Amino acid sequence: MASTSHLFFTLILITLACSAELQPWTDWDKLQSCTPSFYSNVFTREEELVAFLKGSSSWDQVKVVGAGHSFSSITLTDDGEGQTAMLNLDSYSGIVSVEEGDQDGVKHVEVKAGTRLRDLNTLLEARGLALINLGATAAQSIAGAISTSTHGTGSSLGSISSDVVGLRLIDAMGVVHDSRQEPNVLIYGRVSLGVLGVISTVTIKAVPLFKMKLSKFDLPLTELLENHDAYLANYSRFQWSTVPYTSTATVLLREPVPLDTPITDCWADPPTYPCVDVSYKTLVDSLERYDNRTLYTECEHFIGRENTLPAVNDFLDFQEDVKDQHNESKCDLFFNIRYVAADDIPLSPMYQRDIAVLSFICLGTIDHTGDSSEFKMYASGLENLTKLNYDGVPHWGKQNWATYEDIAPFYQEMDDFNAFREKLDPRGIFLNDYTRVRLGLTT
Ligand SMILES: Cc1cc2nc3c(=O)[nH]c(=O)nc-3n(C[C@H](O)[C@H](O)[C@H](O)COP(=O)(O)OP(=O)(O)OC[C@H]3O[C@@H](n4cnc5c(N)ncnc54)[C@H](O)[C@@H]3O)c2cc1C
Ligand SMILES: *[C@@H]1O[C@H](CO)[C@@H](O)[C@H](O)[C@H]1NC(C)=O
Ligand SMILES: *[C@@H]1O[C@H](CO)[C@@H](O)[C@H](O)[C@H]1NC(C)=O
Ligand SMILES: *[C@@H]1O[C@H](CO)[C@@H](O)[C@H](O)[C@H]1NC(C)=O
Numbered sequence: 001m002a003s004t005s006h007l008f009f010t011l012i013l014i015t016l017a018c019s020a021e022l023q024p025w026t027d028w029d030k031l032q033s034c035t036p037s038f039y040s041n042v043f044t045r046e047e048e049l050v051a052f053l054k055g056s057s058s059w060d061q062v063k064v065v066g067a068g069h070s071f072s073s074i075t076l077t078d079d080g081e082g083q084t085a086m087l088n089l090d091s092y093s094g095i096v097s098v099e100e101g102d103q104d105g106v107k108h109v110e111v112k113a114g115t116r117l118r119d120l121n122t123l124l125e126a127r128g129l130a131l132i133n134l135g136a137t138a139a140q141s142i143a144g145a146i147s148t149s150t151h152g153t154g155s156s157l158g159s160i161s162s163d164v165v166g167l168r169l170i171d172a173m174g175v176v177h178d179s180r181q182e183p184n185v186l187i188y189g190r191v192s193l194g195v196l197g198v199i200s201t202v203t204i205k206a207v208p209l210f211k212m213k214l215s216k217f218d219l220p221l222t223e224l225l226e227n228h229d230a231y232l233a234n235y236s237r238f239q240w241s242t243v244p245y246t247s248t249a250t251v252l253l254r255e256p257v258p259l260d261t262p263i264t265d266c267w268a269d270p271p272t273y274p275c276v277d278v279s280y281k282t283l284v285d286s287l288e289r290y291d292n293r294t295l296y297t298e299c300e301h302f303i304g305r306e307n308t309l310p311a312v313n314d315f316l317d318f319q320e321d322v323k324d325q326h327n328e329s330k331c332d333l334f335f336n337i338r339y340v341a342a343d344d345i346p347l348s349p350m351y352q353r354d355i356a357v358l359s360f361i362c363l364g365t366i367d368h369t370g371d372s373s374e375f376k377m378y379a380s381g382l383e384n385l386t387k388l389n390y391d392g393v394p395h396w397g398k399q400n401w402a403t404y405e406d407i408a409p410f411y412q413e414m415d416d417f418n419a420f421r422e423k424l425d426p427r428g429i430f431l432n433d434y435t436r437v438r439l440g441l442t443t
């Protein structure tokens with residue numbers, strides 16, 4: 001029975017592959033695009049993914065995409081390189097199971113890989129649960145989010161990947177690997193850049209639903225810099241930003257409050273700060289506000305936290321150095337600083353060090369001009385100085401120009417990761433130009 005349905009499904013896919021018009025695929029900011037030979041978002045079950053991969057000998061490249069929210073070319077198929085397939089798992093969504101975790105009150109929630117974090121938030125809320133932390137949006141798929149080590153802010157909070165306790169992964173031959181039987185699947189799979197295979201389910205920690213108070217206020221940049229270490233010590237979820245060529249900093253603080261604290265609607269437009277809400281509504285925008293966002297492009301670099309102030313000051317100096325090349329009608333610039341705790345995941349930018357994350361945004365890149373030269377000047381400036389002076393590494397999912405030589409000294413377990421990858425995907429169908437360059441796999 002099962003094999004009949006596999007065969008049927010495979011036949012449908014082959015028919016689709018032969019008849020589908022080639023359509024360009026673009027990422028969120030519309031700066032990255034590719035034209036795969038085949039695109040499908042019809043997968044609803046693990047067996048269908050297995051069937052597709054068992055027949056994968058006809059594909060030279062297979063890329064799985066989530067929400068397409070990476071700014072880097074990590075998601076792309078390489079155009080002109082044989083038969084390329086892009087799979088999207090939006091139809092493979094939802095919670096599989098909720099089990100007791102080993103820590104008090106913590107549950108282990110197994111989630112289908114295509115589940116968008118925003119859907120997971122509401123599914124968990126209905127069960128009185130919440131994720132421990134989120135980034136600045138919840139539009140990502142859970143598998144996409146962990147594959148690039150997506151993080152939020154919190155001096156002792158890790159990335160979303162660091163909360164993952166189990167994975168099911170389908171390799172290039174269509175074999176399912178479960179971390180319960182094969183610990184390496186979890187060790188290497190929590191941050192895998194999409195190159196180990198197709199993640200089928202992610203088991204992640206959830207905690208009892210909690211509320212937070214979100215405060216947002218401006219202060220002089222000099223005052224922020226003087227009190228930086230006190231803010232970091234006093235608030236467990238501190239982040240701040242500044243607009244280049246202004247003297248103001250904007251602080252965002254989130255503090256847990258008792259569950260019976262009345263909600264004041266952090267998703268109001270605009271909210272009255274401070275506001276109180278369930279945790280995820282203090283961390284990410286409402287869908288309406290998200291859909292209304294002006295597109296931007298972003299880079300982000302991870303440095304040892306002890307270097308936060310010197311690196312911030314270096315980048316402020318760099319901004320002064322290039323001030324006469326700045327063209328304010330190109331896009332709106334933002335410099336954001338967040339904090340993430342160390343983990344031990346081989347390809348995590350948080351590998352064995354507490355970090356500060358310096359990010360730079362060019363808001364309106366596309367809308368205003370379609371030209372990213374303004375972004376490139378600041379982004380390459382930030383990348384160069386964090387790399388040269390502070391052993392910085394880039395976010396896998398954000399714009400960067402890093403090479404294997406740049407990052408290999410930091411990723412001490414990259415050889416082991418590559419050896420594991422080779423076993424799961426001997427032909428390298430899950431690799432693309434972006435990952436080959438950074439994993440040292442170019443010939
Ligand atoms: C508006 C916006 C806000 C953002 N905010 C933050 C933030 O606060 N913090 C942060 O760290 N990042 C942030 N990002 C970056 C974003 O979180 C990451 O790029 C994330 O990887 C995107 O998830 P996605 O589902 O869109 O995956 P995609 O970008 O589609 O894919 C990313 C990678 O995951 C792989 N992948 C996806 N699904 C699977 C699967 N099932 N199996 C195997 N591999 C898979 C892909 O092959 C690719 O390598 C933001 C991006 C945007 C556009
Ligand atoms: C941090 O906490 C200390 C001790 O409570 C307090 O004196 C100081 O003003 C606080 N600083 C900031 C920036 O919150
Ligand atoms: C969306 O943007 C429009 C135009 O800028 C604005 O009028 C509207 O209030 C915004 N809506 C939300 C929900 O932010
Ligand atoms: C600044 O950017 C705008 C928009 O792209 C462009 O029209 C203008 O010529 C630029 N100015 C300079 C001095 O380059």
Ligand SMILES: *[C@@H]1O[C@H](CO)[C@@H](O)[C@H](O)[C@H]1NC(C)=O
Binds near residue numbers: 380381
């Ligand atoms: C950063 O370094 C690269 C490589 O050396 C160089 O091409 C680029 O111009 C530099 N960026 C800036 C802003 O100096």
